[in-house]
Amino acid sequence: xxxxxxxxxxxxxxxxxxxxxxxxxxxxxxxxxxxxxxxxxxxxxxxxxxxxxxxxxxxxxxxxxxxxxxxxxxxxxxxxxxxxxxxxxxxxxxxxxxxxxxxxxxxxxxxxxxxxxxxxxxxxxxxxxxxxxxxxxxxxxxxxxxxxxxxxxxxxxxxxxxxxxxxxxxxxxxxxxxxxxxxxxxxxxxxxxxxxxxxxxxxxxxxxxxxxxxxxxxxxxxxxxxxxxxxxxxxxxxxxx
Amino acid sequence: xxxxxxxxxxxxxxxxxxxxxxxxxxxxxxxxxxxxxxxxxxxxxxxxxxxxxxxxxxxxxxxxxxxxxxxxxxxxxxxxxxxxxxxxxxxxxxxxxxxxxxxxxxxxxxxxxxxxxxxxxxxxxxxxxxxxxxxxxxxxxxxxxxxxxxxxxxxxxxxxxxxxxxxxxxxxxxxxxxxxxxxxxxxxxxxxxxxxxxxxxxxxxxxxxxxxxxxxxxxxxxxxxxxxxxxxxxxxxxxxx
DNA sequence: GTCATGCTTCGGTACCTGCCGAAACGTCCG
DNA sequence: CGGACGTTTCGGCAGGTACCGAAGCATGAC
Numbered sequence: 001x002x003x004x005x006x007x008x009x010x011x012x013x014x015x016x017x018x019x020x021x022x023x024x025x026x027x028x029x030x031x032x033x034x035x036x037x038x039x040x041x042x043x044x045x046x047x048x049x050x051x052x053x054x055x056x057x058x059x060x061x062x063x064x065x066x067x068x069x070x071x072x073x074x075x076x077x078x079x080x081x082x083x084x085x086x087x088x089x090x091x092x093x094x095x096x097x098x099x100x101x102x103x104x105x106x107x108x109x110x111x112x113x114x115x116x117x118x119x120x121x122x123x124x125x126x127x128x129x130x131x132x133x134x135x136x137x138x139x140x141x142x143x144x145x146x147x148x149x150x151x152x153x154x155x156x157x158x159x160x161x162x163x164x165x166x167x168x169x170x171x172x173x174x175x176x177x178x179x180x181x182x183x184x185x186x187x188x189x190x191x192x193x194x195x196x197x198x199x200x201x202x203x204x205x206x207x208x209x210x211x212x213x214x215x216x217x218x219x220x221x222x223x224x225x226x227x228x229x230x231x232x233x234x235x236x237x238x239x240x241x
Numbered sequence: 242x243x244x245x246x247x248x249x250x251x252x253x254x255x256x257x258x259x260x261x262x263x264x265x266x267x268x269x270x271x272x273x274x275x276x277x278x279x280x281x282x283x284x285x286x287x288x289x290x291x292x293x294x295x296x297x298x299x300x301x302x303x304x305x306x307x308x309x310x311x312x313x314x315x316x317x318x319x320x321x322x323x324x325x326x327x328x329x330x331x332x333x334x335x336x337x338x339x340x341x342x343x344x345x346x347x348x349x350x351x352x353x354x355x356x357x358x359x360x361x362x363x364x365x366x367x368x369x370x371x372x373x374x375x376x377x378x379x380x381x382x383x384x385x386x387x388x389x390x391x392x393x394x395x396x397x398x399x400x401x402x403x404x405x406x407x408x409x410x411x412x413x414x415x416x417x418x419x420x421x422x423x424x425x426x427x428x429x430x431x432x433x434x435x436x437x438x439x440x441x442x443x444x445x446x447x448x449x450x451x452x453x454x455x456x457x458x459x460x461x462x463x464x465x466x467x468x469x470x471x472x473x474x475x476x477x478x479x480x481x482x
Numbered sequence: 483g484t485c486a487t488g489c490t491t492c493g494g495t496a497c498c499t500g501c502c503g504a505a506a507c508g509t510c511c512g
Numbered sequence: 513c514g515g516a517c518g519t520t521t522c523g524g525c526a527g528g529t530a531c532c533g534a535a536g537c538a539t540g541a542c
Contacts, residue, residue: 010271010334011335011337011338012267012337012338013261013267013330013337014261014262014263017258017260017261017333018258018262019258020254020258021255021258021259021262022529022530023530024530025255026254026255029254030251030252030254039489040488040489040490041487041488049531049532051488051489051490052492052534053532054489055489055490055491056491056530056531059490066336073488073540074487074538074539075539076488076489076490084336088336092254092257092258093251093252093254094252095257095306095307095325096252096257097252097253146391149389149414150389150391151389174389175389263499263500265501280518280519281518281520282517282518291501292520293501293504293520293522294500295519296521297501297521298500300520314508314509314510315508316509316519317518317519317520
């Protein structure tokens with residue numbers, strides 16, 4: 001009873017969309033774009049809703065296949081199910097109208113600036129820095145945008161020099177453009193984008209700002225990005241105006 | 242008043258998703274995936290809702306930027322706004338769970354089979370035939386799936402031999418995989434996929450079945466696909482079991 | 483054991499939205 | 513002009529759902 005009347009041969013598009021059609025659930029997914037696992041309570045506080053409400057939303061998202069969960073003791077960790085879901089959310093966000101309301105509080109402004117400068121996007125780098133990296137790699141002939149994005153032979157060699165191993169995943173494409181919703185220009189996603197981001201963390205080139213998705217480029221990072229990609233220092237350090 | 246409370250720096254994902262979260266609106270979009278412009282009344286009948294209801298849904302979709310409209314006299318034609326919207330809908334559909342209910346009526350079965358065999362998907366070819374074309378092109382070295390889909394030099398030459406001109410659109414990638422929701426394997430989208438489909442129509446290789454998205458491969462088409470791609474005849478003509 | 487913590491379940495309320503039919507508004511045609 | 517047709521607007525109804533607080537249930541700490 002009460003089964004949604006659907007045309008036989010068509011996929012149930014609406015069922016998936018309905019999961020993201022609520023502001024709170026969408027906010028959860030955007031938060032989870034940082035690629036980490038969050039607890040129910042963390043997400044509830046993040047959006048300012050009761051924990052019970054968050055539980056119900058997360059149930060729906062897990063049941064719908066968008067989120068994966070992991071239970072540890074009395075904690076329930078949720079994360080995006082896979083990179084396909086992350087891509088879907090990115091695409092949807094890119095389709096949304098620009099900033100809806102200008103930020104009100106000063107702290108919100110600062111938070112916004114930090115995110116716009118450099119942040120993680122699911123498992124790779126985004127923001128001004130992320131876009132700059134992608135463009136520098138293109139300028140140096142490591143990436144080729146001719147008829148679809150592709151890693152060149154030089155690009156492969158470059159990864160090897162840096163000691164970055166890219167796991168061979170047949171399901172996931174090596175390089176993929178991801179539209180930045182602050183820069184409106186693409187940055188580098190895909191297996192290579194993820195490996196590069198992981199390498200930057202483990203090498204101490206970047207560090208997270210608190211528990212947010214925003215990251216800072218360290219002194220070591222500035223040197224590395226200058227040396228390996230020719231990126232200027234002032235672009236990598238956050239401007240204060 | 243009643244403005245959705247949204248976090249300052251985040252795009253309004255939910256607003257876009259909400260447009261597709263309704264079965265009727267989603268059905269409209271799936272119908273519009275054939276790339277043609279439909280009238281309000283046609284869409285209303287297609288989904289079995291009152292015309293007034295369809296009007297309201299279409300208003301929302303146009304206001305949200307998913308659909309574009311064109312007024313001609315007392316008719317209002319709507320179509321998908323651009324290929325980015327088509328891609329988004331395809332991705333969402335690919336995420337949806339498989340067939341929900343088995344087809345009931347015989348005519349529905351026939352319609353489903355015809356669609357599964359060969360159909361247009363926005364502006365390119367899908368279904369068994371669409372997938373076969375993509376795979377044959379890969380086998381012949383016209384497409385390269387290594388680290389993202391790419392058109393090879395041979396592929397470019399092949400298009401030239403056929404007299405297919407691909408409009409240079411910097412915003413749209415030349416070749417793009419599009420996951421087929423009947424075959425569960427990718428077929429060829431992007432500017433090349435569209436140009437190839439257009440060429441197939443104008444050369445009389447394929448024709449539409451009535452006013453649906455389903456297409457038939459003509460005798461001329463069978464010969465062309467055999468000659469240019471080595472596709473066997475029996476794969477191109479619809480099986481009747 | 484007892485207590486704190488994280489999560490879930492369960493009513494109940496308020497709101498939103500999809501739907502329709504009727505009436506009004508255009509445009510085209512005879 | 514008048515009638516047909518495609519579309520839009522407007523109440524009003526019905527169903528769905530996001531939200532909360534309170535109570536219950538685990539797990540881990542003491």
